[in-house]
Amino acid sequence: MRIAAARAIPVRLRFTRPVRTAVGDFVERPSVLLALSDAEGFTGLGEAAPWPGFGTENLADALAALREVAAMLPGSEAELDRLPPPGIDRLRDAPAARAALEGALLDLEARRQGRPMADCLASRSAAGTGDALRVVAVNALLIERDPNVLREEAALARARGYRAAKLKLGAETLAEDVARAAAARAGLGPDVALRGDANGAWSVEKAREALAALAEFQFDYVEQPVAAADFAGLASLRGRAPVRIAADESVATGHGATRLIEAAAADVLVLKPAMLGGAAQALEIAARARRAGCEVVFSHAFESAVGAQHALHCAAAWGDTTTVHGLETAGLFVEDVGQPVESSGGFVGLSGGPGIGIDLDRALLRETGGAG
Numbered sequence: 001m002r003i004a005a006a007r008a009i010p011v012r013l014r015f016t017r018p019v020r021t022a023v024g025d026f027v028e029r030p031s032v033l034l035a036l037s038d039a040e041g042f043t044g045l046g047e048a049a050p051w052p053g054f055g056t057e058n059l060a061d062a063l064a065a066l067r068e069v070a071a072m073l074p075g076s077e078a079e080l081d082r083l084p085p086p087g088i089d090r091l092r093d094a095p096a097a098r099a100a101l102e103g104a105l106l107d108l109e110a111r112r113q114g115r116p117m118a119d120c121l122a123s124r125s126a127a128g129t130g131d132a133l134r135v136v137a138v139n140a141l142l143i144e145r146d147p148n149v150l151r152e153e154a155a156l157a158r159a160r161g162y163r164a165a166k167l168k169l170g171a172e173t174l175a176e177d178v179a180r181a182a183a184a185r186a187g188l189g190p191d192v193a194l195r196g197d198a199n200g201a202w203s204v205e206k207a208r209e210a211l212a213a214l215a216e217f218q219f220d221y222v223e224q225p226v227a228a229a230d231f232a233g234l235a236s237l238r239g240r241a242p243v244r245i246a247a248d249e250s251v252a253t254g255h256g257a258t259r260l261i262e263a264a265a266a267d268v269l270v271l272k273p274a275m276l277g278g279a280a281q282a283l284e285i286a287a288r289a290r291r292a293g294c295e296v297v298f299s300h301a302f303e304s305a306v307g308a309q310h311a312l313h314c315a316a317a318w319g320d321t322t323t324v325h326g327l328e329t330a331g332l333f334v335e336d337v338g339q340p341v342e343s344s345g346g347f348v349g350l351s352g353g354p355g356i357g358i359d360l361d362r363a364l365l366r367e368t369g370g371a372g
């Protein structure tokens with residue numbers, strides 16, 4: 001594809017409520033959008049959503065790399081199968097910026113072909129089943145602290161048709177986790193899957209104790225019971241714990257995924273295409289995980305609508321109708337750059353438009369116009 005124009009566009013979205021993480025509360029999400037246009041006027045969009053704690057480059061590096069890309073690509077041929085393009089070596093160690101470039105090229109190619117990006121991905125990749133899905137099941141998020149309010153929140157998720165709901169664990173005390181898990185299960189009833197996420201809060205001993213105490217609430221799986229780097233800890237919990245063990249932070253990089261699969265350290269792998277260099281790489285890791293007997297769940301990384309739609313199309317290309325993914329971003333930000341990923345009845349439908357199915361606000365493109 002011959003690229004006629006390229007722009008790197010820094011954006012900063014404000015969370016509607018602060019997102020609590022192991023390293024503090026975040027009030028906003030900075031990222032960089034990449035817009036690539038061809039001579040016929042098609043524009044493909046990608047996003048770099050760096051998260052250094054997850055193994056990517058930092059924001060400044062991602063922005064510098066994409067500005068370099070934006071300055072270099074116009075007038076040249078860009079190949080999806082030859083990333084990074086010649087001369088842009090700094091993308092090798094910049095998975096977030098790489099995901100933006102790969103994503104923008106894939107979106108552009110799909111728009112030129114007039115079909116959803118998921119179809120384009122599914123036909124390029126040997127990983128999925130071949131046919132991309134039109135609707136993708138997503139889980140609800142249970143975020144209330146107070147068990148009484150949480151029970152209502154869980155009951156609402158069930159009434160809205162979600163097949164699974166996710167609850168953050170790793171509170172100050174185990175009693176608090178148990179009370180919240182009991183409230184979540186009471187609200188969800190017996191048929192909605194309950195997923196836990198401890199974000200690495202526990203030691204192996206603490207995790208054993210917590211998972212035993214939480215067993216009666218029938219968790220589908222518990223994500224990241226121990227720290228990201230503790231592969232041995234994950235492996236020792238898997239099989240012996242009364243619940244399936246999922247890895248999220250531990251699979252932040254392709255290298256981490258390989259180690260995890262080789263060590264048979266998890267039953268479920270949570271894959272964030274934005275952290276893994278893009279959808280193609282994420283699908284390749286997913287295929288390896290499946291061959292090793294692991295379930296794969298795709299997840300967003302708090303990207304804007306652009307990155308969130310990319311993650312959705314990646315999950316659609318994967319083609320697995322039985323898995324519920326963590327992809328919904330509606331309501332996360334005060335204002336987004338386009339249509340966020342929003343479910344109805346527990347499912348998100350692809351918009352049906354070409355590419356990722358959304359267009360950026362023209363004002364956003366104009367304001368930050370030029371070569372980045």
Ligand SMILES: [Mg+2]
Pocket residue numbers: 197199223224248249270
């Ligand atoms: Mg997680």
